[in-house]
Amino acid sequence: MLNIYGHFLSMPSNKVRLCASYLGLPHEYNHVDLQSGEHQKPEYLAINPCGRVPAIDDDGFMLNQSDAICKYMCALSGPSPFYPEELHEQAVVNQWIDFGTQHVLSAMGRIFFNRVVAPMIKQDVDEASIETGLQMLARDLPVIEAALVAHKYLVGDGLSLADVTVIAALEPCEMAKIDLSPYPAIVKWRKTVMDRDFYQRVHAHFAAEMTAG
Ligand SMILES: N[C@@H](CCC(=O)N[C@@H](CS)C(=O)NCC(=O)O)C(=O)O
Structure with missing residues (x-):
């Protein structure tokens, strides 16, 4: 198992x-x-x-x-097309995985830690780290937006591990008070993915466990 x-x-x-x-x-x-x-x-x-x-x-x-x-x-x-075997298709999914983890997740991690986790565990908030995270997102969210204006998902018209990687990085936007409204294609794509059964089976919304009875 x-x-x-x-x-x-x-x-x-x-x-x-x-x-x-x-x-x-x-x-x-x-x-x-x-x-x-x-x-x-x-x-x-x-x-x-x-x-x-x-x-x-x-x-x-x-x-x-x-x-x-x-x-x-x-x-x-x-x-499966979720993680394609074809050389170039897999390389592009891998490119988004690296981008999602190394850029988006590390930016979100700074903001999420300082705005949500640090107050929770009574640790000092590092405002400079939040600012760096916001600057990183300001650089990288437009890259995601442009891809999603061109296609329904990050790599073409089907969901792939690229989407799951980037969605996971952007999950705590609401909790971390990150405004995605300047990025309508990201907002739409996020909702499309989060409404799908596989997402709902894991959690209806990020940190749902915190409010579950
Ligand atoms: N590069 C790792 C990151 C793992 C990581 O940093 N996990 C954090 C939670 S998001 C953790 O376990 N932190 C506990 C600690 O550092 O003591 C991955 O992608 O799995």
């Missing part, structure tokens, strides 16, 4: 969960309590020596790093 380890406020964890949900991979989801330090306990370090979420344990095969996990799960599930 495939076991996924994550935390509901972790964008890389949600990326992995969304990918598994889209692929329809049977799995068990295990919440790792970062606040109590469960990710630093020997039991979890045996699964992920980096001491971070997400990670997977697929019948004794351990893997960490969300993008590596998503690509592994695509291979596990078999060929």
